[in-house]
Amino acid sequence: MTETKGTIFIMDDDLALQAVLECALRNAGYDVVLAPDGLEGLQLLETLKPSLVLSDVMMPNMDGVEVFQRIKERLQDDGIPIIFMTALSRKPWFADLEAEGAVIIQKPFDIDQLLEMINITLL
Numbered sequence: 105m106t107e108t109k110g111t112i113f114i115m116d117d118d119l120a121l122q123a124v125l126e127c128a129l130r131n132a133g134y135d136v137v138l139a140p141d142g143l144e145g146l147q148l149l150e151t152l153k154p155s156l157v158l159s160d161v162m163m164p165n166m167d168g169v170e171v172f173q174r175i176k177e178r179l180q181d182d183g184i185p186i187i188f189m190t191a192l193s194r195k196p197w198f199a200d201l202e203a204e205g206a207v208i209i210q211k212p213f214d215i216d217q218l219l220e221m222i223n224i225t226l227l
Contacts, residue, residue, distance in 0.1 A: 110155025110226055111135040115145035115171065116189065117163045125158065128215045132223070142166030149175055154184060155226055161190040161208075169201065176204055185225050189213070 112134045116122050119140070126136045137152060139145035143165035149157075157179065159168035168188055172179075179186055188201065191211040198208050207225075209218065 108135045109133040109223075111137060111152070112156050112158055112222065113137045113139070113145070113149070113152060113154035114158045115139045115142060115163065115168060116158075116160040117141055118160065121189075124215065125218075128219060129222075132219050134222075142168055142171040146171050146174060149178075153182065156222060157184060157186040158222075159186060159188055161188050161192060169197075172201065172204075172206060180205060187218075187221070187225075 109132070112129050114122060114125055114136060116125075117140050122138050122140075126138065129136050134155075137148065137154065139148050141163045142159075145159070146166060149171075159171065161168045172186060172188075185207065186205070187207045187209060189209055189211055201208060207221070209221070
């Protein structure tokens, strides 16, 4: 059995984007765990130790920013990077997230560029 490069945890309510990301990441050698919103994502993160978290900003039940605020210390302590995906235009509060260690990418984005960013981040 082939060893994986790590586990990528994706939180996004866009099921089509989830499917595209899951396929691309699995083909790149990663395991993938999915959550449709921040609330379920937060519950899964109680037991899951991913290599990287990939989260939408705007989701039902609990948005990505609230999830990040609740788990950022654990992520930082465990060295788990988080990348936010958003269709929002640049907001002043993005700088606060980035200062706390998050990376923010604008939707739509190129899957290959995202994979390259993930590979570099997890080196």
